[in-house]
Amino acid sequence: MGAGHSTPCSLSLPTTVGFATAATAFPINKLKSPFNPTNRFCNTHFRLPFKTAIENQLSNSTLRVVKCGGSSTVEEIKTQEEIGVKNPMAHPHSLDQELLEQLVYDALVWSSLRGLVVGDRSVQRSGTVPGVGMVHAPFTLLPLSFPESHYRQACELAPIFNELVDRVSLDGNFLQDSLSRTKKVDPFTSRLLEIHSKMLEIDKKEEIRLGLHRSDYMLDEQTNMLLQIELNTISSSFPGLSSLVSELHRSLLDQYRERLKLDSEKIPRNSAVSCFAEALAKAWTQYDNPRAVVLIVVQSEERNMYDQHWLCTLLKERYPFCHAYKLIYIRIQQYRKVFISKQCKSVSLEKHFFNVFRCFPQLINTHNVTVVRKTLTEIDAQGELLPDGTLIVGGKEVAIVYFRAGYSPTDYPSELEWGARLLMEQSSAIKCPSISYHLAGTKKIQQELAKPNVLERFLENEEDIAKVRRCFAGLWSLDDVEVVKDVISRPELYVMKPQREGGGNNIYGDDVRKTLQRLQSEGTEEDAAFILMQRIFPTITPTILMRDGIFYKEDAVSELGIYGAYLRNKEKVLVNDQCGYLMRTKVSSSNEGGVAAGFAVLDSIYLD
Amino acid sequence: MGAGHSTPCSLSLPTTVGFATAATAFPINKLKSPFNPTNRFCNTHFRLPFKTAIENQLSNSTLRVVKCGGSSTVEEIKTQEEIGVKNPMAHPHSLDQELLEQLVYDALVWSSLRGLVVGDRSVQRSGTVPGVGMVHAPFTLLPLSFPESHYRQACELAPIFNELVDRVSLDGNFLQDSLSRTKKVDPFTSRLLEIHSKMLEIDKKEEIRLGLHRSDYMLDEQTNMLLQIELNTISSSFPGLSSLVSELHRSLLDQYRERLKLDSEKIPRNSAVSCFAEALAKAWTQYDNPRAVVLIVVQSEERNMYDQHWLCTLLKERYPFCHAYKLIYIRIQQYRKVFISKQCKSVSLEKHFFNVFRCFPQLINTHNVTVVRKTLTEIDAQGELLPDGTLIVGGKEVAIVYFRAGYSPTDYPSELEWGARLLMEQSSAIKCPSISYHLAGTKKIQQELAKPNVLERFLENEEDIAKVRRCFAGLWSLDDVEVVKDVISRPELYVMKPQREGGGNNIYGDDVRKTLQRLQSEGTEEDAAFILMQRIFPTITPTILMRDGIFYKEDAVSELGIYGAYLRNKEKVLVNDQCGYLMRTKVSSSNEGGVAAGFAVLDSIYLD
Structure with a gap:
């Protein structure tokens, strides 16, 4: 299968989610584990909760399974290559x-x-009723x-x-x-x-x-x-x-x-x-x-x-803070007296709006x-x-x-x-x-x-x-004579893409040659509806x-x-x-x- | 509908869950909000995160929506009765x-x-394939x-x-x-x-x-x-x-x-x-x-x-800690030297096994x-x-x-x-x-x-x-002559329940009388398969x-x-x-x- 398809929704899939733990961008192995097994083995600063912190530490570390046997020290686990296990992703x-x-x-x-x-x-209302x-x-x-x-x-x-x-x-x-x-x-x-x-x-x-x-x-x-x-x-x-x-x-x-x-x-x-x-x-x-x-x-x-x-x-x-944030500005007049008379008087509202919530928790969720x-x-x-x-x-x-x-x-x-x-x-x-x-x-x-x-x-x-x-693949319009000549001789190396969304509309293989020749013989401007792309x-x-x-x-x-x-x-x-x-x-x-x-x-x- | 039914799975329902926030028993309003609006309005000890802490505080408090208008003080929200809103649960x-x-x-x-x-x-594999x-x-x-x-x-x-x-x-x-x-x-x-x-x-x-x-x-x-x-x-x-x-x-x-x-x-x-x-x-x-x-x-x-x-x-x-907990005991021999040589030497394993995890995070999840x-x-x-x-x-x-x-x-x-x-x-x-x-x-x-x-x-x-x-309703066996007499005259006040699980097997109303009379006339021991219960x-x-x-x-x-x-x-x-x-x-x-x-x-x- 060649390149060139995929619209915003081109999968035959429908879809959903975005989950609790998916919170930070770029976290991939950038953080070094504080559990360096050699020099900081017992890190007492480490804090629970488990599932997030400990497991992350754990999985960043190569030190994972300790071989059973007579050894009384902690050993590093062997990689799958070392122990001859077939990588289950590759096979x-x-x-x-x-x-x-x-x-x-x-x-x-x-x-x-x-x-x-x-x-x-296959279920009738599945696209309309959640x-x-x-x-x-x-x-x-x-x-x-x-x-x-x-x-x-x-x-x-x-x-x-x-x-x-x-x-x-x-x-x-x-x-x-x-x-x-x-x-x-x-x-x-x-x-x-x-x-x-x-x-x-x-x-x-x-x-x-x-x-x-x-x-x-x-x-x-x-x-x-x-x-x-x-x-x-x-x-x-x-x-x-x-x-x-x-x-x-x-x-x-x-x-x-x-x-x-x-x-x-x-x-x-x-x-x-x-x-x-x-x-x-x-x-x-x-x-x-x-x-x-x-x-x-x-x-x-x-x-x-x-x-x-x-x-x-x-x-x-x-x-919710984004929602309440705005409300605070609207209602701040009403609160000003109370606000100033209490401990928050020195707070700059714009910069420290978190403090506003500490003082006015009742604002949160009054409006979603x-x-x-x-x-x-x-x-x-x-x-x-x-x-x-x-x-x-x-x-x-x-x-x-x-x-x-x-x-x-x-x-x-x-x-x-x-x-x-x-x-x-x-x-x-x-x-x-x-x-x-x-x-x-x-x-x-x-x-x-x-x-x-x-x-x-x-x-x-x-x-x-x-x-x-x-990252640009070869991309040409159909008025590029040299390229079109090459496409006709080696169509398997190109994809023709219409403006239409949806990979299903792309043209591959010998169809590329045929379509190009048809467009040339017709002499219309229909060629402008397509681009040519290097086939990946x-x-x-x-x-x-x-x-x-x-x-x-x-x-x-x-x-x-x-x-x-x-x-x-x-x-x-x-x-x-x-x-x-x-x-x-x-x-x-x-x-x-x-x-x-x-x-x-x-x-x-x-x-x- | 009367009482007496409900087996372990008597609902026509199937079912699932148990969720992240469902963590503590009896939390219902037992905690007083630290945000007493009259005397501790600006509680600076209050800490984020929002969703849990603030919202809980918020919803415990009657102080929630501040009426818009000229007032410059914080007012308590009126209850729904006071403002004449129909309780949506009751209506x-x-x-x-x-x-x-x-x-x-x-x-x-x-x-x-x-x-x-x-x-x-209505879907064929829905009871077998998740x-x-x-x-x-x-x-x-x-x-x-x-x-x-x-x-x-x-x-x-x-x-x-x-x-x-x-x-x-x-x-x-x-x-x-x-x-x-x-x-x-x-x-x-x-x-x-x-x-x-x-x-x-x-x-x-x-x-x-x-x-x-x-x-x-x-x-x-x-x-x-x-x-x-x-x-x-x-x-x-x-x-x-x-x-x-x-x-x-x-x-x-x-x-x-x-x-x-x-x-x-x-x-x-x-x-x-x-x-x-x-x-x-x-x-x-x-x-x-x-x-x-x-x-x-x-x-x-x-x-x-x-x-x-x-x-x-x-x-x-x-x-996971329960799972790893056991492994620790199994492997503790291997770790003893390291364990003792590090900062954890004074820790009692039985009492403070959390500390063990701090020192040996690699044990967690080695076995689920x-x-x-x-x-x-x-x-x-x-x-x-x-x-x-x-x-x-x-x-x-x-x-x-x-x-x-x-x-x-x-x-x-x-x-x-x-x-x-x-x-x-x-x-x-x-x-x-x-x-x-x-x-x-x-x-x-x-x-x-x-x-x-x-x-x-x-x-x-x-x-x-x-x-x-x-909390016991009236409960009788069918050899209680007095009760049976009463049931026959006022069957609407009783339910007959077989040992069988499932509310669908219970007998109500005039059927109770008929069944009792049939059992009496047959004179078998079938009556022992039932009990009588006060109808709720x-x-x-x-x-x-x-x-x-x-x-x-x-x-x-x-x-x-x-x-x-x-x-x-x-x-x-x-x-x-x-x-x-x-x-x-x-x-x-x-x-x-x-x-x-x-x-x-x-x-x-x-x-x-």
Whole structure:
């Protein structure tokens, strides 16, 4: 299977989560254990609780199992290579059957209890009513071994891409010009550009800009290079479920430590969902109205609703201070006398708002952030724009419009939905993404950015530019005569990608040649609807996939997505973070006889 | 609907959980808030983190919402009575439709993400494969208002009943004599007694005795008395899911604090599942072999498997120290030199084993407790008894046999299953319950204990005796001529209960009279298969029940179960606790036209 696919929701998966322990970015083995077995063996400063602290220490240490026998000193455990144990990740198909069945059972139980679930397409209401027709999300039984250097490379790129999207979004002419030919042949892009033009006409400024992106990569086997597949700037899915899958794998590795001989700490903690929730909460605070809601634009049927619900749940449960924070300012007048007469008189409110809570705990939770889910059709019916630009939907002021729909033509069955999109774009609500962020993530822009000297228009730092350029695969438009000639002679080395979202629309192999020749003979401008991309050949690895409670031994290829969150206001950048990751593993198409050919599942990574 | 039903699994529910926050017993409003608004308003000793500490403080305080307006001082919020708001628990059917729909949606999302799930009977593999065909467990949308005094009364009874069961179990003759007539007509009880006899013959002692019980009560409306329905000593179900439902209701009350005007702290924290897990872990430690497993005896199909999985998950995840604890003793020889040469030399291992972990974190998780699930049929095939009494099942030594099956004749389709039960009973594994604990929970014994001067045989403390007696409903055997005469004239005031588990077998109303008359005319000993019980008439309250993603406004009655955990060894009692609660609400049979007539759902209580 080649490269080039993966839309915001291109998995046949639906999805959910983001869990308690997924809290920090980049924690992977960076912290040295205070339990250095040689010189600080008895660290009495170490404090409980167990599960978090001790276990982390433990798993960072190589000192784990002490050989039984006559020895009276502590010895280091031998690595699996040393003791000749087959690495179960590299050879999952030869796992002992009893162990395999235990792992499968425990993994299924874990996902059921922890909300690693999706709607079951065989159950009628599973895409509309939560709690009905749930099935565990498809996942791999074990994490995928992945080179740490490439993982770090991808993580480092996240803040640069965050910044790049923001810069590109501000250059309205660049977007319009780059997409001008695409516009003529791709009606969907054309509609987006139309809205974008209107915003340029009225000189609409987005002062608070929120980006929740995901950049997808594959590791090319031959060149050993990490190459970008695409950058999602709208509806980056699976922050919730991907966080959970990392936890699932960590839990299995812990529980079967003795038998698997793998170290759970080598699976990076996945903060995707908490990081997204935090960025949303901060943006909400920036909007500065405690009564305003977060509007999630959804599809009318969504089997991946639990992925979205996890994000909303974290937003509501974990960031009450953001909600109360605003209330304090509103009510501070009422409290001033009491406040000053008590012990807190010297406190600066802005800087030390935690102290405010100590004095006024009753403020917390008097108001939670409210999350509202609506389809574009509903927004059209219930939405209105006040003269000052305030967006009202269903009678409620909207602080943030967070799109988990609207990236595909099918989300706009009529003019009503385009009306809703325009209405929101015109408003002063924070859009995630704005129309220009959305356009900055199109494949055509990706291809334009890969042209010589284009990155330099948007980024200053040469190192950053080099890093970004290094992850670009070969990208060309169809008017590049030399390249097209080469494609026709060696089509197996290229992929043709339409603007359409969804890897299913990509063209591979001999079809590339045929399509190119047809386009040439027709002489229309339809070629502008496509870009050409170097075909990436990732390593095919044996894996065990789980779907519908059944495990499949398959050969598969994987794609790494790195989430990024970006938030800025008029003055400054408030958030520019790498936010966890998504690993997706897909049955290799070279394995067409496979039972589960073609389906993609959630995975995590084990750093080598 | 009258009293008298409820088996260990009599709900049409399956079930699951037991959650992170469900950690302490009896926390209900016992703690006074340090935020006394009048004299300690700014308590600088108060410490974060927020979610737990501040919110608890907040909800304990009546000072919550400050009226907006000119006032510059802090005012106490008016109660809902004062401001004329209808209590939404007392009048759930008149909840505002928009609020109702939001509550319903959020409750469904919460249960999906938090594992408040059961197997969906309409999906084929939902009772055998975890993660497949899940649906939210049926529950009430809001908690049930319940008098605090009666709740406390029920809680206080738990340790007394724990002790009582233990004492009764030791009196083999009492069990045999009391059940001698039942034995003749009830083949199931007869088989249990047969095993019990064999144990008496070989003078089998259970030195470590573990009880995980649940005593069920109803509140009789007319007398305002809390009366015991039955005492479950085997397979007390729903510790997991009941813990979760309390958390669900707390979460809804927090989130809709402004609109519902209810205080989530008035829902007692439900520690059922963590408390059961702790008792199992302690029993496992008592067995004193770190390699021995916990064997869960299960039915071959179990839609309530998630309730069981929560318990096992907590056992495995939350009590690693118990597991490692044993390993330390085994390996201590190896460590002694290091141990003594380091800072821990003065530590007494037995008393301060926490310190051991500080010094030897690598011991934790080198061995998890292993939980194995088997049906009685499988145990028959895979089980063996070593000459020293050790129970081996599937090649593994068994420390604890925990029954979540085996309470019903249908669990013993052939002699094989009875063989398995006998095998386990003969072994030195800890049985939860042992055959005598099982028998001590039969209805006949309940009725015998209600006879004058019987409690005095087992309990010394007069106060305890009085407390227990106060919760006994009228209980009679069918050879009580006076009572039978009364029953025939006023059958509506009685229930006839067979030894059979399951409320569905109880006889009510005119059927009681007919059955009694038939038994009298036949003159057989079949009457010994039944007991007579005073019919309890609990208050009928309006409620909103959720099932299959749909809400139903119904009139319902409720039953309160209080969990108890008991563990002792040869020397002393190690655990004797009340452990959270189960509230079940069932559509009142007087409401036969109701859409959902006859189904019971999980509930929680709101203390008045």
